[in-house]
Amino acid sequence: MLWGVYFHTVSLVGLLLSSLVFIGASLTSLNCGLVYVIEWEIFSLSSCSVVVTLVYDWISTLFLGVVLFISSMVMYYSGDYMDGDKSYNRFMYLVFAFVLSMSALIVSPNLISILLGWDGLGLISYVLVIYYQNEKSANAGMLTVLSNRVGDVGILLSISLLFMLGGWNFIFYGEYLGEDFFLMKVFVCVAAMTKSAQIPFSAWLPAAMAAPTPVSALVHSSTLVTAGVYILIRFSSALEGSLVQTFLLIVSCLTMFMAGLGANFEFDLKKIIALSTLSQLGVMMGILALGFSDLAFFHLLTHALFKALLFMCAGVIIHSVKEYQDIRNMGSLVLCMPLTSVCMNLANLALCGMPFLAGFYSKDLILEVVFMSQVNFLVFFLYVLSTGLTVCYTFRLVYYSLSCTPNMGSMVLISENYSMMMGGILVLSVGAVSGGSILAWVVFPESYMICLGFFFKILALLVSVIGGLLGYVINMISVSSSLKMMSFYYYVVFMGSMWFMPILSTLSLSSWSLRGGSVFFKVGDKGWSEYFGGEGSFYELMMCSKYLQFSQENMVMIYMKGVFLWVVIVFLIFVM
Numbered sequence: 001m002l003w004g005v006y007f008h009t010v011s012l013v014g015l016l017l018s019s020l021v022f023i024g025a026s027l028t029s030l031n032c033g034l035v036y037v038i039e040w041e042i043f044s045l046s047s048c049s050v051v052v053t054l055v056y057d058w059i060s061t062l063f064l065g066v067v068l069f070i071s072s073m074v075m076y077y078s079g080d081y082m083d084g085d086k087s088y089n090r091f092m093y094l095v096f097a098f099v100l101s102m103s104a105l106i107v108s109p110n111l112i113s114i115l116l117g118w119d120g121l122g123l124i125s126y127v128l129v130i131y132y133q134n135e136k137s138a139n140a141g142m143l144t145v146l147s148n149r150v151g152d153v154g155i156l157l158s159i160s161l162l163f164m165l166g167g168w169n170f171i172f173y174g175e176y177l178g179e180d181f182f183l184m185k186v187f188v189c190v191a192a193m194t195k196s197a198q199i200p201f202s203a204w205l206p207a208a209m210a211a212p213t214p215v216s217a218l219v220h221s222s223t224l225v226t227a228g229v230y231i232l233i234r235f236s237s238a239l240e241g242s243l244v245q246t247f248l249l250i251v252s253c254l255t256m257f258m259a260g261l262g263a264n265f266e267f268d269l270k271k272i273i274a275l276s277t278l279s280q281l282g283v284m285m286g287i288l289a290l291g292f293s294d295l296a297f298f299h300l301l302t303h304a305l306f307k308a309l310l311f312m313c314a315g316v317i318i319h320s321v322k323e324y325q326d327i328r329n330m331g332s333l334v335l336c337m338p339l340t341s342v343c344m345n346l347a348n349l350a351l352c353g354m355p356f357l358a359g360f361y362s363k364d365l366i367l368e369v370v371f372m373s374q375v376n377f378l379v380f381f382l383y384v385l386s387t388g389l390t391v392c393y394t395f396r397l398v399y400y401s402l403s404c405t406p407n408m409g410s411m412v413l414i415s416e417n418y419s420m421m422m423g424g425i426l427v428l429s430v431g432a433v434s435g436g437s438i439l440a441w442v443v444f445p446e447s448y449m450i451c452l453g454f455f456f457k458i459l460a461l462l463v464s465v466i467g468g469l470l471g472y473v474i475n476m477i478s479v480s481s482s483l484k485m486m487s488f489y490y491y492v493v494f495m496g497s498m499w500f501m502p503i504l505s506t507l508s509l510s511s512w513s514l515r516g517g518s519v520f521f522k523v524g525d526k527g528w529s530e531y532f533g534g535e536g537s538f539y540e541l542m543m544c545s546k547y548l549q550f551s552q553e554n555m556v557m558i559y560m561k562g563v564f565l566w567v568v569i570v571f572l573i574f575v576m
Contacts, residue, residue: 007092008079008420015072015099023065030058030442037109048166053110055171059297062442063230064106066301067222070308070428071099077312077424078214081319091131095218098124102223109171109234111159118155121195121224122148128219129211140207143506147204151194151228154187161187170235177238185244188235193248196228196281198255202498203505205278209270213315216270220277221308226300229284233300236293249289249375253382256282260389262498264396264471269314269325272397275498276351277307279390286383287366290373298443299362305431306350306358312425313344317401319421320414327400334402336414339422341402343429348398350432352391352464358436367460368450387460388467395471 028034036056041049075095082088101124105117122145130141161184162168170177177185192198197205205225209216219225232239232248239245259278266272280303288296317333317340318325334341350359353367370383408414416422494500530536 007089008076011075011092011096012072015068015075019065019068019072021065022061022068025056026058026062026065027442029056029061048163050112051110051167051169052108052113053169054107054113055109056107059233060107063297063301064103066304067099067102067106069431070222070304071095071218073424073428074214074218074308074312077217077315077421078212080418080420081214081315082212087131091212094124094128094131095215098128098215098218098223102227105227106230109169111155111162111168111170114231115155118195118227119152121227122152125208125211125219125224128215129208131212131215132210137210139506140204140210143207144204147194147197147201147505150201151191154191154194158184158187158191170238173238179242181238182242182244185235185239185242188231189239189244189248192228192232192285193251194228195231196225196285197278198228198251198282198285199258200501200505202255202258202278203502206271206274206498207502209268209274213270213311213318216274217308217311217315220274220311222304225277225281226304229281229288229296229300232285232288233293233297236288236291239289240291245289245291249286249379252282252285252289253379253386254282255279256286256386257382257389258499258501260386260393261495263393264389265495266393267326267328267400269318269327269330269397269401270311272327272393273307273310273314276310276390276393279386280307280351282386283363283366286379287369290370290375292366292369294443295362295366295369298439299366301439301443302350302358302362302436305428305435306347309343309425309428309432310347310351312421312428313340313347316340316416316418316421316425317344319418320416321408324408327397329407330401331404331408332402332406333414337416340416340425343425343432344402345398346429346432348394350436352394352468353387353460356437358432358434358439361436361440364460365448365450368452368457369448371452371456371459372450384459384463388463388470391464391467392471395468396475399472399475 034057038054038056040052042052043050075092078092078095082091085091098121101117101120103117105114105121108114108117125148126141126145129144130137159168161181162170162173165173167173194201205220208219211219239248256279259275259282263272263275263279266275280299284296284299284303287299317330317337320337321330324330346357350357353360353363355364367383367387370380497503
């Protein structure tokens with residue numbers, strides 16, 4: 001029991017110290033240009049060695065340090081959030097295993113050894129999503145694991161295709177992966193799209209909100225959903241100049257736009273934040289497809305800091321309002337939870353790219369690089385519009401949850417008297433404020449040269465201001481008025497349901513097989529196979545047994561006739 005009570009404290013100390021060690025190692029590696037590669041050969045097959053490889057360069061150690069830092073705060077936060085849960089120990093062990101799987105994926109430059117972390121993330125995420133063991137959790141878990149299995153197949157097929165090079169250390173083969181390996185690039189891209197929930201695999205990410213909030217903070221900040229982006233960062237040299245980049249750019253821009261649009265019509269607090277994660281993943285994938293892998297990695301780190309903070313603030317709010325997640329049942333929380341509201345607004349403003357917060361240094365740089373790049377009007381328009389939508393749904397969230405009139409029930413006792421929760425939130429708030437500038441100094445000692453006209457320079461700020469005003473003012477109007485024009489209902493449903501993607505990912509795929517299975521069950525299992533199979537044979541056997549039993553139980557005359565008949569038969573045989 002002692003270990004169970006202090007598990008969060010042990011995790012905090014152990015993971016935080018490990019995080020500091022890896023961040024220090026990344027600074028040393030970045031300064032001196034050191035890369036350590038550790039390799040174990042398991043066996044050799046047809047001059048092709050199956051090895052487990054670990055690489056420690058500045059990218060892997062810095063990302064691992066950030067992951068461990070966020071994990072330490074989340075596990076300490078879980079000490080309060082999961083207090084009183086019957087399966088507290090099981091939950092903490094699962095989260096710890098989840099972090100270990102992500103760590104194995106980060107330091108693996110080999111497609112064979114990467115499966116350990118890749119499949120570990122998929123399996124443990126399924127177990128965590130179904131943690132509350134109800135029908136909604138079971139459905140969400142099944143959608144999550146089946147979507148991720150598509151990516152697992154992509155990795156397995158990539159392993160078989162990379163066999164031609166005599167090894168699977170993809171990090172060393174980037175310059176050799178030409179057009180002959182186009183199919184392998186497609187498989188790796190599909191695997192990354194499933195893990196990072198790009199269209200058409202986006203439905204599982206909001207569904208995974210059925211997991212406890214600490215899991216959501218970990219999954220949607222630095223672990224599961226970032227695995228696909230991280231794999232493509234490692235493969236970036238192989239993707240340059242390929243058609244895969246163009247395809248990835250279009251898909252990521254559509255994902256970014258779809259998620260931003262859906263978040264403006266969503267009322268579930270955690271799903272709004274999940275859709276904002278999906279939108280930022282589209283930003284990372286888009287800039288990665290343009291060839292700027294360093295910017296994608298930079299935004300990956302800054303996004304992890306403020307997104308974990310945003311989820312943890314949402315967890316405190318949900319914990320205080322009788323476990324409601326509908327933002328329409330909140331309001332005026334800034335009066336009741338001032339510290340949580342301040343931290344949540346910090347995370348929201350960092351998400352919007354507020355100057356000098358963590359998100360500004362990466363997001364503003366990405367937008368300016370996109371404006372300078374040779375992209376078509378569609379990509380440019382989607383980037384600009386998605387930026388405005390991000391600020392729009394953020395201010396909509398602030399209005400409904402923090403500043404509008406209170407809509408809570410009379411029996412709600414709102415408090416932020418959670419020492420462990422607030423401790424983790426305050427530490428991450430420092431990261432959300434200063435993390436972007438520190439990482440900018442570390443990752444980009446020499447800044448990008450940006451040459452833009454005045455209009456393009458202020459375009460991101462202008463779109464953000466317009467989006468914020470629309471998000472706040474329109475929702476003030478919509479609260480006090482009803483939807484009079486029902487002709488817009490279908491458009492609202494289409495935009496608010498992620499373009500029907502959850503339905504297309506579930507019912508449209510399973511309805512035909514379920515319908516065919518139902519017909520086969522009625523005609524086959526319950527029909528002819530029963531008549532000629534088990535039930536029919538049983539019925540015939542029972543009827544024969546019934547006649548036999550009747551003949552044995554009723555009349556002595558039957559036995560006498562039987563004996564007489566046998567005597568006659570024997571006599572005839574002897575006479576003849």
